[in-house]
Amino acid sequence: MVRIRWFFIRHAESEANVVERWRIAGRSEAARLTERGERQARVVGEAVAIRLEQVLQVDGGDAGGVSGVAGRRRVLAPVAFTSPLLRARQTAALVLEQVAQPVKLEPVDDLAEVYQGLWEDALRSEVHTPETLQAMARNPYEFRAPGGEAQADVERRVLRAVSRMSQRVLSLLSLELEENEQTDVIVLVFTHGYVCKCLIRSVLDASPHLTGQIQVDNGALVELWLEPAVQQGALTSAAELGMWTVLRINDTWGS
Secondary structure (H helix, E strand, O other): OEEEEEEEEEOOOEHHHHHOOOEOOOOOOOOOEOHHHHHHHHHHHHHHHHHHHHHHHOOOOEEOOEEOOOOOEEEEOOEEEEOOOHHHHHHHHHHHOOOOOOOEEEEOHHHOOOOOHHHOOOEHHHHOOHHHHHHHHHOOOOOEOOOOOEHHHHHHHHHHHHHHHHHHHHHHHOOOOOOOOOEEEEEEEEEOHHHHHHHHHHHHOOOHHHHHHOOOOOOOEEEEEEEEOOOOOOOOOHHHHEEEEEEEEEEOOOO
16 A cells, blocks of 8 residues: 655745735746745755655654554655746755755646736735625635636645646556555645645635635645545545545744
């Protein structure tokens, strides 16, 4: 049996984060990492390298809060995944420089930040009118900016991304895995705050009203276990992907 240990890492501080209080960045490619963000990403890389060394040395027993089975093999996936947006790709490159084992980085469109449609790069003060804020509060799961995505849309595509990334990793490892081998695979994913929040909401099956209250800081880790299940048809919930265990949310690596 193969279990997947997901390391979802939000990108480090970008120029968009500095001005996000008054402007909506969305999928802007102009949002590069700040100098502080670059330093932050390198620190995250060092922390990831240490965490991986600790995890990969564990042989059974309690692996980061999840009971293991003696003799389980632990490996780092030979591929990591990133949002195609610049701030995520920059973070991924700086983090992977610190990882001892060679890892190929692959972009995944479904890991991109929520698309804000006509609100992209708009001033919040201009689009977040009292009427709009009331509509957002009434139905946060289905509300969308004009031409943009709703929370429900982001959730569906991040679940689709997890499914495809799982299949990609397992296909790469299929030649290495022996029949009935007990293996834990660690997979690194670089994405955005709202994407992480939508995944967490679905895994916990929480109210969509709580999604915006989940904290995922720049450079923070969301760590999840997944025991993959055989999927049938379109995904509508995280539970259809398999059995989940939440290990960490908004782990800022001790900072």
